[in-house]
Each structure stands twice: as structure tokens, then as C-alpha cells.
Amino acid sequence: MKRKYPNLSKPIKIGNVYFRNRMFGAPMGGTDITADCTIGPKSTAFYELRAKGGAANVTVSELVVHPETEASHMFHLDLKTVNSLASFTYTADAIRRHGAIASVELSHSGQYAGTYLIDREKKQDIAQWGPTKGIRSDGRPVKELTEELIQDIVIAYGEKAALAKRAGFEMVMIHGGHGWLINQFLSPYFNKRKDQYGGCLENRTRFAREIIKSIRKAVGPGFPIEFRLSGSELFTGGYDLKEGVHIAQLIEKEIDLLHVSAGTYHRGFGKTHPSMFLPHGPNVHMAKEIKKQLSIPVAVVGGLNDPEKMEEIIASGKADVVVMARALLADHELPKKIMMNQDDKIIRCLRCFTCMSERAETSTRRCTVNPMIGREMDGLEIVKAAKKKKVLIVGAGPGGLQAAVTAARRGHEVILCEKSDEVGGILVGEQALSFKYEMYRLGVTLGRIARDEHVDIRLNTTVDQAYAEKENADVVIVAAGSKPFLPAIEGLDQDHVFFVNEYHHKLHQINDPVVVLGGGLAGCEIALHLSMEGKEVNLIEMNDELAPDANIRHRPLLLTEIETSPMKIFKNHFGIAVFQNGVVCKNKAGEEVLIKGKTIICAAGQTPRRQVVEQLADAAPVVVAIGDCAKVSNITTAIYQGHHAGMDA
Numbered sequence: 001m002k003r004k005y006p007n008l009s010k011p012i013k014i015g016n017v018y019f020r021n022r023m024f025g026a027p028m029g030g031t032d033i034t035a036d037c038t039i040g041p042k043s044t045a046f047y048e049l050r051a052k053g054g055a056a057n058v059t060v061s062e063l064v065v066h067p068e069t070e071a072s073h074m075f076h077l078d079l080k081t082v083n084s085l086a087s088f089t090y091t092a093d094a095i096r097r098h099g100a101i102a103s104v105e106l107s108h109s110g111q112y113a114g115t116y117l118i119d120r121e122k123k124q125d126i127a128q129w130g131p132t133k134g135i136r137s138d139g140r141p142v143k144e145l146t147e148e149l150i151q152d153i154v155i156a157y158g159e160k161a162a163l164a165k166r167a168g169f170e171m172v173m174i175h176g177g178h179g180w181l182i183n184q185f186l187s188p189y190f191n192k193r194k195d196q197y198g199g200c201l202e203n204r205t206r207f208a209r210e211i212i213k214s215i216r217k218a219v220g221p222g223f224p225i226e227f228r229l230s231g232s233e234l235f236t237g238g239y240d241l242k243e244g245v246h247i248a249q250l251i252e253k254e255i256d257l258l259h260v261s262a263g264t265y266h267r268g269f270g271k272t273h274p275s276m277f278l279p280h281g282p283n284v285h286m287a288k289e290i291k292k293q294l295s296i297p298v299a300v301v302g303g304l305n306d307p308e309k310m311e312e313i314i315a316s317g318k319a320d321v322v323v324m325a326r327a328l329l330a331d332h333e334l335p336k337k338i339m340m341n342q343d344d345k346i347i348r349c350l351r352c353f354t355c356m357s358e359r360a361e362t363s364t365r366r367c368t369v370n371p372m373i374g375r376e377m378d379g380l381e382i383v384k385a386a387k388k389k390k391v392l393i394v395g396a397g398p399g400g401l402q403a404a405v406t407a408a409r410r411g412h413e414v415i416l417c418e419k420s421d422e423v424g425g426i427l428v429g430e431q432a433l434s435f436k437y438e439m440y441r442l443g444v445t446l447g448r449i450a451r452d453e454h455v456d457i458r459l460n461t462t463v464d465q466a467y468a469e470k471e472n473a474d475v476v477i478v479a480a481g482s483k484p485f486l487p488a489i490e491g492l493d494q495d496h497v498f499f500v501n502e503y504h505h506k507l508h509q510i511n512d513p514v515v516v517l518g519g520g521l522a523g524c525e526i527a528l529h530l531s532m533e534g535k536e537v538n539l540i541e542m543n544d545e546l547a548p549d550a551n552i553r554h555r556p557l558l559l560t561e562i563e564t565s566p567m568k569i570f571k572n573h574f575g576i577a578v579f580q581n582g583v584v585c586k587n588k589a590g591e592e593v594l595i596k597g598k599t600i601i602c603a604a605g606q607t608p609r610r611q612v613v614e615q616l617a618d619a620a621p622v623v624v625a626i627g628d629c630a631k632v633s634n635i636t637t638a639i640y641q642g643h644h645a646g647m648d649a
């Protein structure tokens with residue numbers, strides 16, 4: 001077979017271990033870690049899914065090496081507690097039985113201990129230890145690690161690596177990046193020590209080198225040790241790429257794979273987990289520079305999800321391995337699809353941060369576009385239905401498309417009707433916003449998969465009761481979506497006013513200055529996009545908060561982009577009337593002010609298409625309403641409800 005992506009598909013030997021391809025699974029935290037520090041069955045199933053999907057390795061994370069000085073998370077994995085080793089063994093098995101190499105990340109968060117804790121009260125007395133005494137940005141004191149404690153930690157790394165090996169892990173990753181303890185030692189910003197662990201680069205890398213030695217002694221030669229390094233800390237006062245290259249050179253001796261990430265927790269998540277406002281693969285240039293100076297293989301992580309780009313990275317020698325976190329949540333079968341030349345069926349990560357925010361807020365795992373994630377044990381795998389049914393789906397937005405794909409995969413006859421001339425629904429408009437393009441692509445990809453699954457897609461087709469009855473379907477799934485909410489503002493019916501969802505049709509009708517009416521997520525994103533395009537933008541919000549409907553990880557990044565853009569923001573301004581030259585608003589003081597604008601974009605929210613649901617209530621023996629037409633929500637809800645409507649049909 002001629003592989004479309006021969007370089008990504010090529011095996012690689014690292015240490016004494018063969019990996020089946022060049023696509024590695026990055027560490028992705030732990031949920032379902034029990035109070036006695038075992039990996040619960042849900043987490044094991046979570047890791048196993050990635051191994052089944054074809055990744056060459058799967059990295060289990062949050063093995064806290066030295067709980068005495070550390071607690072980055074509420075519970076940690078600790079091989080010293082009863083059953084912890086057993087749970088590790090089951091997890092390693094679950095990964096290995098699908099041909100992937102099981103790896104475990106050894107970590108210590110140093111002064112960031114306790115940052116993530118959900119149960120903050122219980123752990124208030126946790127000590128934060130770092131290379132240097134100081135005060136953390138949240139006011140918590142940081143104690144300086146003594147040389148004795150440093151040695152204890154160094155030894156602990158070796159002990160934990162040996163136990164991981166005993167549990168069946170065939171590789172370890174040292175977390176030396178993202179501002180965690182080892183990174184704190186490497187960093188001139190955090191490390192102000194005057195002893196042999198501080199000052200020059202030789203000294204700042206000493207802790208890392210001692211850890212590597214301790215692990216090597218414990219696991220023996222040939223056992224792959226991967227070192228995750230931030231190529232640059234990406235903030236003033238931290239180390240830059242030039243120093244990152246030197247650090248890599250100083251530590252390469254006893255390691256087998258240098259893994260290049262970037263950024264630090266100190267500056268939030270937008271760089272360590274490249275947000276949608278960054279290009280894909282922002283760390284590739286760093287990997288390339290580092291690789292030039294090393295003689296061991298180099299891996300790169302960060303915003304990678306495009307097969308062509310990843311193939312080029314390997315083919316051109318910028319890195320030897322590509323590592324993915326979120327892309328393998330969005331589609332755990334991404335490596336398999338690449339190997340099978342089915343890359344056009346890959347569901348790409350949206351970089352929406354649902355995964356990160358869900359984990360922080362509810363301690364569960366969730367992915368907007370993959371209903372399996374976090375629910376691997378819930379029997380969601382598609383099996384053929386016992387009886388073939390006829391399923392009529394109304395609306396080809398994300399929910400309708402997902403329902404169609406799932407129902408078709410279950411063997412049903414599926415008709416998908418869409419009143420417009422293309423599939424995607426609300427996602428279609430996202431094509432005009434550069435940082436939301438993946439959302440548009442999601443609709444296109446689901447449409448392609450639906451066609452491949454022989455879904456009868458009927459565009460320009462409105463379904464009413466008569467139409468549905470003529471089709472005589474067993475099940476009707478109503479996925480009619482939502483329409484823009486019309487606020488009680490005079491003058492919205494004028495030609496220079498349009499709704500945010502129509503923007504992609506009006507690209508050539510935008511005149512400066514633009515007023516965006518409504519500072520929710522949709523309003524903020526269109527305002528930011530227009531501002532990035534160089535338009536003069538005035539954003540009006542009647543409350544004093546922007547984008548309260550954005551998730552907790554995406555929101556701060558969006559707000560930072562907005563704050564650093566030239567747009568003008570008018571909070572606590574209540575729109576009253578639209579005129580040719582702008583919008584008259586009432587401000588907090590009760591005064592009427594004119595906010596100038598030649599084009600007015602209304603982004604006041606959405607309202608469900610309830611009428612369609614009601615019209616079709618008796619259209620078939622089983623009628624189900626999903627997504628926005630049932631209740632205005634988000635893509636995650638639409639996709640989940642679509643999948644389950646397809647499963648239940």
C-alpha cells in the first residue's frame with residue numbers, strides 16, 4: 001500500500017524500543033484518580049482509547065514523584081500506596097495490548113503545588129517549594145528547597161521510574177517544561193540560588209541532570225527517557241530559545257528523546273496549550289533550532305492537527321516525532337486514519353478549551369467534538385442496530401450531522417434534510433473568522449463522512465408535517481437549530497444592520513467604523529476578528545462583563561486578545577436605537593450617547609426554532625428534538641445530543 005503520509009507512518013527506534021509510527025500521545029492529566037492514589041478504571045479506558053486509535057505511544061500523567069514536597073493536583077499517583085502499582089499495571093496493559101508504547105510522565109510542580117486544587121480548603125496547608133524563597137503571584141509563600149530535599153526529590157524520580165518500569169511502562173517522560181519544578185530550576189526568573197543549583201546554565205541544569213542520572217540508574221540502558229522542555233519560556237525574564245538550545249545540549253547526554261513544548265504556567269495556558277489565536281504548530285521553529293544542535297531524536301508538541309503539516313515537519317527534518325494532546329481527544333483515531341490514507345475523515349481539534357475547562361470545573365473529561373471522551377466505559381461504541389429503521393433528520397447543523405453519521409453507522413437508512421444549500425448550519429459562518437476556521441471545517445468533514453456513510457443528504461429542502469409523513473420514517477430527529485434573537489432596539493431593520501451569523505455573506509459590505517451590538521462570546525469574537533482585520537470597531541455590551549458564556553479557559557485568552565486590540569469597548573451601554581451613523585445607547589449614568597458606526601452587527605444571542613419542533617411533533621412514531629432547537633446551548637451539546645439521538649434510533 002502506498003501511504004499518503006509515509007514519514008508520519010514510519011516506525012522509529014528510541015532507546016531500545018520500536019514505536020509503530022511518529023505520532024505520539026501527549027500527557028493529558030488525570031481525572032478518576034482515587035484518594036488512595038490509584039488510576040481508576042475510567043482513566044485507564046481513557047488512555048486505552050488513544051492506543052486503540054493508533055498512536056505510537058500514550059503518556060499517562062500526574063505521577064507526582066515526591067508527595068512530601070508537592071501536590072499539584074488534588075490527588076496524585078503514588079506508587080507507594082496500596083493498589084497504586086496494580087492500577088498502573090492495568091493501565092500499562094490496556095495501552096500495550098493495542099500495540100502502543102506505554103509511557104508515564106514523572107512530575108513535580110514545585111512552587112505551583114496546590115494551584116489546581118479543586119478542594120482548595122482541605123489543602124490550604126500545603127507548602128509550596130521552589131528553587132528560591134519568594135511569594136507566588138497569588139500571595140502564597142514559596143519555600144526554598146534545601147540541598148537535602150533536592151537530593152530526596154532526585155532519588156524519588158529514580159524510584160518512581162523503576163516502579164513504573166515494573167508496572168509495565170516501557171518509557172518515561174520527565175516533565176521539565178511549562179513552569180513546573182525542573183523548569184523553575186532552569187529559569188533565571190524563578191531560580192535565584194547562589195549555590196551549585198543556581199546562576200550559570202551549567203548550575204541551573206544540574207537538578208535536571210541529576211534527575212536524569214537517577215532515572216537512568218533505575219531503569220537501565222536502552223529504556224527510553226523523554227524530556228519535556230519548554231524551548232523558550234516566552235516571557236520577559238524567563239529563558240529564551242537561545243538558552244533553550246543550550247539547556248537541551250546540556251541535558252541530552254542521558255536522554256533518548258527531547259520533547260519541545262513552550263511557555264510556562266506562570267503566564268496562563270495560551271502558549272503551553274496553543275490557543276486558537278496562535279497558528280498551528282507554533283513550537284516547530286524551536287524544535288528545528290534545537291534539533292540542529294542535538295544528536296538525539298526530537299519531538300514537537302503544540303497545536304498540531306493537520307496531517308500535511310505534520311508530515312512536512314518529519315519529512316523536512318524539523319523534528320523526528322510529532323506529539324498531540326487535544327487533536328487525539330477530538331479524534332482518537334487520527335493516527336489510524338493517517339496510516340489508512342483516510343485523513344479527510346479526521347475530526348480536527350477546535351482548540352476551544354472545553355477539555356481544559358471541564359477538567360478544572362467538574363473534574364471530568366469532555367471534548368466538544370468527540371462524545372466518547374470521558375465516557376469510554378459508557379457503551380458509546382457504535383454497534384449495528386438489531387432492526388434497520390428509516391431515520392429522517394431535519395437540519396444539517398452539527399447536531400443533525402452527528403445524528404446522521406451515528407444513525408447511518410448503526411445501519412439505519414438516513415435522510416438528512418437541510419433548508420439551505422450547504423451543510424454545517426451555524427458552523428458555516430465560522431469560515432470568515434480565521435481563528436474559528438476549524439469550526440467551519442467540522443461541518444464540512446461531518447458532511448463528507450455522512451455522504452461516505454450513504455446518508456441521503458437533501459439540500460434546499462424544508463421539512464413540514466406532510467413531507468415527513470410522506471417519507472414515513474420510523475424516527476424523526478429535529479435539529480433545526482436557532483435563529484438570531486432580536487433585541488427591542490429601534491431601527492434594526494435597516495440595510496446597514498445585519499446579524500452575526502450572516503457576516504460571511506456580507507464581507508464586502510462592512511464599512512468603518514463597525515458597531516458590534518452585544519458582548520457575548522459571538523459578539524466578542526466577531527469584534528476581535530474585525531479588529532484584527534484592521535477595522536475600527538466599537539463593541540457595545542449592556543452588562544459589565546464580556547463573554548460570560550465563554551468557558552473558563554478560553555475566556556481569559558479571548559479577553560486578553562480584546563484588551564490588546566485597538567477596539568473600543570462600551571460596557572454598561574444599553575442600545576436604544578440604530579441610526580445611519582451609529583447606535584444610540586443609554587450609559588450607566590442614564591445619559592444617551594451615540595456610538596458611531598456605519599455598519600452595525602447585531603450579536604444579541606440566539607433563540608430556539610421551537611416552531612419547527614412543534615410543527616413536527618407528530619411527524620413519526622418517535623420524534624426527538626436535539627441541540628439549539630430544543631434549548632439554545634453550544635456545539636458540544638448539539639454534537640452529544642446528535643450522537644445519542646443516532647444511538648437511540
Ligand SMILES: Cc1cc2nc3c(=O)[nH]c(=O)nc-3n(C[C@H](O)[C@H](O)[C@H](O)COP(=O)(O)O)c2cc1C
Nearest residue numbers: 026027028029061272273302303304324325326355
Ligand atoms: C486536558 C489536558 C490535560 C493536560 N494535562 C497535562 C499534564 O498532566 N501534564 C503535561 O505535561 N501536560 C498536560 N497537558 C498539555 C499537553 O500535554 C500538551 O502539551 C498541550 O495540550 C499542547 O498540545 P496540543 O496542542 O496538542 O493540545 C494537558 C493538556 C490537556 C488538553
